Amino acid sequence: MSVAAIEATGLTKEYTNGRGCRDVTISVGKGEAFGFLGPNGAGKSTFVKMLVGLINPSYGSATILGHKIGSLEAKSLIGYLPELYRYQEWLTGEEVIRLHARLCKMERSTADQRIPELLEKVGIGRRGRDRVKHYSKGMQQRLGLACALVNDPAVLFLDEPSSALDPIGRMEVRSILENLKKKGTTIFLNSHLLEDVELLCDRMALLNDGVILRHGKVSEVLNKRTSWHFKVGGFSPFLLSWLNERSGLQISLSTSNGDSTTLDFPTSLDNSIVWLEAELENEEQAGWLNALIVEQGMTLYEVSHKKERLEEWFMSAVSGLNHRGERA
Numbered sequence: 103m104s105v106a107a108i109e110a111t112g113l114t115k116e117y118t119n120g121r122g123c124r125d126v127t128i129s130v131g132k133g134e135a136f137g138f139l140g141p142n143g144a145g146k147s148t149f150v151k152m153l154v155g156l157i158n159p160s161y162g163s164a165t166i167l168g169h170k171i172g173s174l175e176a177k178s179l180i181g182y183l184p185e186l187y188r189y190q191e192w193l194t195g196e197e198v199i200r201l202h203a204r205l206c207k208m209e210r211s212t213a214d215q216r217i218p219e220l221l222e223k224v225g226i227g228r229r230g231r232d233r234v235k236h237y238s239k240g241m242q243q244r245l246g247l248a249c250a251l252v253n254d255p256a257v258l259f260l261d262e263p264s265s266a267l268d269p270i271g272r273m274e275v276r277s278i279l280e281n282l283k284k285k286g287t288t289i290f291l292n293s294h295l296l297e298d299v300e301l302l303c304d305r306m307a308l309l310n311d312g313v314i315l316r317h318g319k320v321s322e323v324l325n326k327r328t329s330w331h332f333k334v335g336g337f338s339p340f341l342l343s344w345l346n347e348r349s350g351l352q353i354s355l356s357t358s359n360g361d362s363t364t365l366d367f368p369t370s371l372d373n374s375i376v377w378l379e380a381e382l383e384n385e386e387q388a389g390w391l392n393a394l395i396v397e398q399g400m401t402l403y404e405v406s407h408k409k410e411r412l413e414e415w416f417m418s419a420v421s422g423l424n425h426r427g428e429r430a
């Protein structure tokens with residue numbers, strides 16, 4: 103069986119103040135992009151710091167490609183961009199990357215070739231000879247990404263990698279990460295920028311108050327809660343119970359067309375035209391419902407659906423839950 107890129111079992115860090123993260127068990131496959139989401143103070147950085155060997159767990163265990171976290175073997179396989187990065191401001195960008203290359207025991211000739219490539223890749227190719235003190239925050243974050251990539255890591259840990267970037271910078275970094283993913287690099291992404299997780303990651307976990315509340319495939323999590331709207335004519339109330347019974351789904355009359363527009367109800371002068379609403383799991387269910395509507399002699403005028411955005415999912419997942427994920 104192929105070894106996982108990241109395997110954490112019951113990983114726990116208890117700070118003396120009782121905070122930290124508790125009992126985190128996840129497995130990330132090779133080449134996978136995994137998103138770790140959570141509100142401020144949820145414990146995301148704590149978890150990543152344990153995985154990269156910066157702090158010791160209180161309990162539990164974890165491996166990186168089969169090597170115990172904190173070991174030299176594990177460290178040699180990873181790249182890490184910390185959330186609170188700060189580089190030696192008296193050095194130039196090139197010198198900062200060279201320092202990291204030396205810490206990785208990279209040959210000088212290899213570093214000579216790699217440094218300009220990295221500066222180019224992260225979009226600061228022309229500023230490599232400027233001192234870090236003259237860099238903007240966004241440029242420093244790009245420099246941090248170059249440092250994290252210096253050893254061409256198999257597993258890349260990124261803690262809020264776009265926090266200092268403008269929208270164009272975020273898109274550029276996302277494209278760098280997409281290319282790394284295509285190349286087979288495993289990416290572990292801590293982010294508040296939920297869009298980044300949505301666009302880049304295959305699976306994700308939601309951490310709140312130190313514990314995982316939910317995890318799963320990003321696509322499944324989003325698709326599960328797709329709200330579909332059907333504008334139908336020739337409707338009469340008894341057809342609603344027939345549709346519910348026949349389909350086994352929860353279908354209701356809607357006062358919206360699915361586009362956040364609230365409609366006067368009924369939606370037409372002709373009371374027989376209405377919008378129906380249903381939460382469906384996939385397009386097959388929608389097709390089936392269409393067929394049932396038509397089978398009953400109703401006219402289908404319009405169909406629309408709105409996927410729940412990750413933001414909405416995130417808010418509904420953390421609001422009103424206590425640290426064990428129970429409704430308060």
Ligand SMILES: Nc1ncnc2c1ncn2[C@@H]1O[C@H](COP(=O)(O)OP(=O)(O)OP(=O)(O)O)[C@@H](O)[C@H]1O
Nearest residue numbers: 117119121122140141142143144145146147148149
């Ligand atoms: N060294 C420490 N000693 C004591 N408590 C700590 C320490 N580091 C973090 N904490 C606490 O542990 C909890 C988790 O912090 P952590 O930085 O891991 O969260 P986070 O999810 O990364 O948050 P953010 O998104 O705000 O960076 C917080 O309540 C924080 O105050």
